[in-house]
Amino acid sequence: MTQSTALYDIPGPHTRKRHLLYGVLSTALLLALVGWILYLLFDTEQFTGTKWSPFAYEGIQELLLRGLGNTLKAFAYASVLSLALGGLLATGRLSDHRVFRWVATLFVEFFRAMPVLVMIFFIFVALKVQPLPALVAGLTLYNGSVLAEVFRTGVNSVDRGQREAAYALGMRKTQVMTHVLVPQAVRAMLPAIISQLVVALKDTSLGFLITYEEFLHAGKLIASNLDYDLPFIPVVMVISPIYIGMCVLLSWFATWVAKKERRSPKTKAVEVPPAGPGTLLPGGGPPAGP
Template identity: 40%
Template sequence: MSSVLFDAPGPRARRRIRILNVVGALVVLGVLAWVVVGLARQEQFTADKWLPFVRPGEENIWTDYLLLGLWNTLRAAAVSIITSLVFGLAFGLGRLSNLAPVRWICGIVVEFFRSVPVLIMMIFFWLLFATSVPFVPSGESPFLAVVCGLTLYNGSVIAELVRSGVHNLPKGQREAALAIGLTHGRSRRIIELPQALISMMPSLVSQLVVILKDTALGAIITYSELLRSAQISATFFQNFIPALLVVAVVYIIVNFLLTTLAGRLARRLDRRTAGGARTAGTIPGAAPDLHSASVPDAGPGR
């Protein structure tokens, strides 16, 4: 028995693979145990380190740090998601244009911003807004830099998702649209693009989660998002590990809610576009189905 890429392992190979898996798991567990013991020696798991989360004092770790950072994270993520979707749809359709110059320009823009790391773009726009754009307030330059960096990178990825989603549709969709008199542009906007958006929804949801998590890069350019706020609070309360664990749980909850919301939206759109199949006998005004109609039994001898 063989696979396309490699032969199926035999009994000895499977035994070696199991041994290596067990050894690797033991090594990972040993490293984790070593890290936990080291943190325990530094008293990072004592009850005093967790008290600021359940018993606020003069400095409230939630209202003064974490909730403010969460709001900044959600604000940057929401704006970046909207602008990335607009950028992705515009340049994705541009890459599908019948005009060669439009395709070339959109292709160059998308490939360029896909190749540049997000952090470099954030630092570039942060320095640009802080030094060369006088009408941008100094306090808003980190926020705008985070939004611009996330928009250009993730919008380019979404543009590629749009292009690939439209190309993966059956050719009959486009041919049927052209047969009823639609132009290529109207066929893409009215028929092909809605179906492509539904088919690429899982990849799109993953990219939205990436946008939310990449807002943490704003901490490097002094944007007070959730991670930076946790670092500042941990410096004040001296509870770095509990603060990072709490932030990790908050990120997991927010990403889970975003994924759930996007999944429900995708299912609703799928139901609206697909629709339920109905038989001819159930459609008002349609002729009854003679093949499925019951014929009374004539009885014996008739």
């Protein structure tokens, strides 16, 4: 006999054995895949000293650090401007004026549908803008348009009763938006916002196509060096964990912010002891009768 809960039946002994077998087989397949990849890497001599020797030189290390700094600089500019542009466009799309809604909708739909690389190339080549501003502008236009939809959807997801109650109290639309709707919508929007910022962080790698000296551009210079036997795979194995680490840190920071908001002392209720017979109210009057 198997016990049950409100959601599912607790597995019995035969089911647990079957699940254990599935787990063992899956683990064996994953280990076999990892072993096969390692065999290919060793077979193609990707771990030779010649291919890994460039990372021991101070000049190569400085090149990678400079590229990483340029990547973070482009991401910082693009993320701040994208959030600002997204908020502005979302305000336009939520406006009561039809003209503002149409203009904001046209802007959002156009730049959200345009490939990021096309926008970057157009700004860099046609408008003759320097690599960093061209990269930041392209990332801002695309990610700002996507974030505008995230902001608009998040605000509209708040219970309609919250909006109506605020208007009933005599609050203006700006006050309703800033004090009632946006604070509640931020918690729902935060995962989508962080996901889009991660996309912006990874898209900074497109800068190497317009000769912007970011992290991937530095890796390309090292990987194409014939003196080190074209160390493409070692460069990928060094750069990829750093990109992954930056994305994980960004997600961790968002989780930390969300937990800090939930632990805010402003949201804690004050415990009021039950009133006994003859207890006076805080104002000094007698307790209300039944």
